[in-house]
Amino acid sequence: MPTSPTDHGVTLKLDRSLISDLPLFAELEAAACDDILETAHARHYGKGAVVFSQTEAAHSFFLLLHGRLRVTQVTAAGEQIVVRFVNPGDIFGVAMALGRDTYPGTSTAVVDCLALLWPSAIWPQLIGRHPLLAANAMRMIGGRLQDAHQRLREISTxxxxxxxxxxxxxxxxxxxxxxxxxxxxxxxxxxxxxxxxxxxxxxxxxxxxxxxxxxxxxxxxxxxxxxxxxxxxxxxxxxxxx
Amino acid sequence: MPTSPTDHGVTLKLDRSLISDLPLFAELEAAACDDILETAHARHYGKGAVVFSQTEAAHSFFLLLHGRLRVTQVTAAGEQIVVRFVNPGDIFGVAMALGRDTYPGTSTAVVDCLALLWPSAIWPQLIGRHPLLAANAMRMIGGRLQDAHQRLREISTxxxxxxxxxxxxxxxxxxxxxxxxxxxxxxxxxxxxxxxxxxxxxxxxxxxxxxxxxxxxxxxxxxxxxxxxxxxxxxxxxxxxx
DNA sequence: CGGCAATTTGACTGTGGTCAACGTGGGTGG
DNA sequence: CCACCCACGTTGACCACAGTCAAATTGCCG
Missing domain, CATH: 1.10.10.10 (Winged helix-like DNA-binding domain superfamily/Winged helix DNA-binding domain)
Structure with a gap:
């Protein structure tokens, strides 16, 4: 059932209407969205496809447009936990921005998915040119930190x-x-x-x-x-x- | 034993040698460090003092210079968990940057502490002027997210x-x-x-x-x-x- | 030196994990 | 198109890890 990823619209110009309403691009001007999209590719992942794997080099970071992904981690002993589900509009695989050079988990499409992706190396330039993007990304990461703490609280008590x-x-x-x-x-x-x-x-x-x-x-x-x-x-x- | 906070060096010029070697300021030039310190205050917290409390408005964010803090959260049922310990060089209380307007936890000095603090409202301007600061902060937050996931993994398995x-x-x-x-x-x-x-x-x-x-x-x-x-x-x- | 907070230790118990076996529904191939 | 098969789900019996309740002890701080 797993499908291999296929490229779409790599040469096609991506329209900013795809993303301008997402929280990651809140407050950003049209020109800024276009600039950011300049370096993006779109890609489709069939149900069951693995977008990236734990310990793999973090070559890209992603934005989910459609579908749903499951992010898991495997422990040294081989047990698995579900870190989170990724919803449309969420960024994922931002390992590099968080100071890692490998992905800390594996993300798998649980239904057919459409995602944008950028080379990880571009991140510093993007936040240099678009401080609002940095602020928005930090808010999204912050939300994930809150989620993690809430789960810790729940599991603990x-x-x-x-x-x-x-x-x-x-x-x-x-x-x-x-x-x-x-x-x-x-x-x-x-x-x-x-x-x-x-x-x-x-x-x-x-x-x-x-x-x-x-x-x-x-x-x-x-x-x-x-x-x-x-x-x-x-x-x-x-x-x-x- | 709790001591009330006391101001130190509010008028005194803070020297950048205090902070320029910290990861938060990695790669930043001397002038940038000075600019950032411009809006900082230093404050001392005695052992047992509460720096901020859960649900309180997030007026400031902090950088710990000396000492050690414990960050806790209380559940609706009144049970407490320790979120983390804050070490010298760590930022804490960055609620606003993470998209909250109140602190999600309480931080308490477990020994005498010295911290820098900035008004939360300044954050957007700081990262606008200093993209490297944004990148560094994101790496530090990323480290905390990793820590939280590691604890989830441990508690789960x-x-x-x-x-x-x-x-x-x-x-x-x-x-x-x-x-x-x-x-x-x-x-x-x-x-x-x-x-x-x-x-x-x-x-x-x-x-x-x-x-x-x-x-x-x-x-x-x-x-x-x-x-x-x-x-x-x-x-x-x-x-x-x- | 008095008192309280932190720690230790014992006995008991219950939630939820383990082991095992059996249903069941949907996708795939003949 | 139907039947098979397998992944997913259900259910029961058992028991262990760690939580609860209780009480004693220790070591600081004032």
């Missing part, structure tokens, strides 16, 4: 059920799609994925979600989660006794 | 003993002081602190460290940790069976 509830609610906020029965997470998400986000096992996740399904809180199936009763799920996320 | 071993080793690297018996962490650090860094309880930390002490790996007392046998501690951090 909450029991598994509340952690799973928080994880599902966050994904619903980022990738919720109204459907007949409620709000559905619009990309394939396995029990294993949820376990790797919440520091537990797929078994425990399955047990918890089965209980929720029986209680009418969610509806779920193979790599599919629909939240039926959001307030109830929020109550579970907040409360210890239930 | 390792048992308590290995997590504690990793935490102690990291602190020894950052704040190790050669002493008669080995390498000592040069600031007061309680079992509770270690527990809040590693998502466990002070009881479990105490049991683990008692065992290590009996085995001659460390020597410890009231808010004091000396690593006697670093290689052995590294082996504990790496291995599961021991």
């Amino acid at each position: 909450e029991d598994v059920e509340r952690r799973v509830a928080h994880a599902i609610l966050k994904l619903v906020d980022e990738a919720g799609q109204k459907s007949a029965a409620g709000v559905e997470i619009d990309f394939p998400l396995s029990r294993q994925d949820i376990a790797e986000m919440t520091a537990t096992t797929l078994h425990t996740v399955s047990r918890i979600m089965s209980a929720w399904e029986a209680a009418g809180v969610i509806e779920s199936g193979r790599q599919r989660v629909v939240v039926r009763d959001r307030p109830r799920l929020m109550a579970i996320a907040a409360n210890a006794d239930d | 390792e048992d308590v003993e290995r997590r504690v071993a990793h935490a102690i080793l990291k602190l020894v690297d950052e704040a190790g002081q050669k002493s008669a018996a080995g390498v000592e962490i040069d600031f007061p650090l309680s079992r509770q602190d270690i527990a809040e860094m590693t998502a466990t309880t002070l009881h479990t930390v105490s049991r683990i460290m008692s065992a290590w002490e009996a085995a001659g790996v460390i020597e410890s007392g009231r808010q004091r940790v000396v690593v006697r046998d670093r290689p052995r501690l590294m082996a504990i951090a790496a291995n599961a069976d021991d």
